[in-house]
Amino acid sequence: MNFEGQAALITGAGRGIGKTIALKLAVSGADTILVDMSPEMDDVRKEIEGMNRKCLTFQVDVTDLEAIYAMVNNIIEELGEIHILVNNAGITQDNLFMRMKPEQWSKVIDVNLNGVFNVTKAVIRSMVKQRYGKIINISSVVGFSGNPGQVNYSSTKSALVGFTKSLAREVGTRGVTVNAVAPGFIDTAMTQALNESQQEAILQQIPLGRMGDAGDIANAVAFLASKEASYITGTVLHVNGGMY
Ligand code: NAD
Numbered sequence: 001m002n003f004e005g006q007a008a009l010i011t012g013a014g015r016g017i018g019k020t021i022a023l024k025l026a027v028s029g030a031d032t033i034l035v036d037m038s039p040e041m042d043d044v045r046k047e048i049e050g051m052n053r054k055c056l057t058f059q060v061d062v063t064d065l066e067a068i069y070a071m072v073n074n075i076i077e078e079l080g081e082i083h084i085l086v087n088n089a090g091i092t093q094d095n096l097f098m099r100m101k102p103e104q105w106s107k108v109i110d111v112n113l114n115g116v117f118n119v120t121k122a123v124i125r126s127m128v129k130q131r132y133g134k135i136i137n138i139s140s141v142v143g144f145s146g147n148p149g150q151v152n153y154s155s156t157k158s159a160l161v162g163f164t165k166s167l168a169r170e171v172g173t174r175g176v177t178v179n180a181v182a183p184g185f186i187d188t189a190m191t192q193a194l195n196e197s198q199q200e201a202i203l204q205q206i207p208l209g210r211m212g213d214a215g216d217i218a219n220a221v222a223f224l225a226s227k228e229a230s231y232i233t234g235t236v237l238h239v240n241g242g243m244y
């Protein structure tokens with residue numbers, strides 16, 4: 001897979017899965033745009049620049065549509081077009097439904113779903129204009145299986161499947177593919193927040209007997225972003241060690 005001459009924007013690229021996706025695309029030749037709410041993107045940028053690839057960083061909240069539009073205008077001036085968009089930023093605010101506060105529901109919907117709307121909305125025009133684009137949305141196994149304590153989170157992750165499939169139908173003839181990757185349980189800060197007994201229970205459901213690592217997801221994203229996947233659109237690639 002070779003992404004030379006292409007620019008890839010990755011949200012939530014400061015750590016975890018997003019950071020690993022950015023490094024994977026950069027090592028395969030892409031210039032990268034890292035977007036994260038947290039300012040801690042310098043290490044990733046330095047690593048990418050060490051590969052002689054361009055790297056821009058933006059400390060932006062994906063829920064802020066105006067800031068996202070300003071950022072995308074800035075990127076297009078600086079790098080020209082955006083070829084690959086990975087909507088990866090996401091949060092959890094777990095609680096059993098009976099105890100879930102309206103703010104926990106709204107916040108998770110705002111970041112995980114409205115955030116994807118905002119960034120895609122800002123980027124897609126330039127993809128359609130250049131008649132080339134690869135959009136990859138990061139869903140989750142729990143959007144398919146459900147998970148107690150995650151009514152808010154799993155709702156957003158299954159909504160991304162509808163988003164992916166509908167948008168794929170709208171922009172296919174314009175050379176833009178839209179796919180999703182649904183990770184299982186991946187060893188990042190998000191899952192390290194689970195207690196030991198929750199982690200044990202999860203491991204017992206995984207036929208491959210281990211949690212995934214961020215590289216497992218980055219490999220799947222890189223494939224869907226590549227020319228090798230040019231006849232694949234509107235699909236969900238499950239990367240979960242066989243648990244679903
Ligand atoms: P993480 O918490 O380690 O990293 C998420 C990154 O997104 C952070 O750097 C954070 O600052 C950034 N972010 C959060 N809200 C933001 C906002 N409003 N604007 C901009 N940036 C924001 O999480 P992760 O485990 O790397 O997960 C990445 C994606 O993968 C998420 O969408 C998550 O739902 C999904 N996912 C993760 C797992 C898992 O097991 N870790 C499983 C399935 C799906």
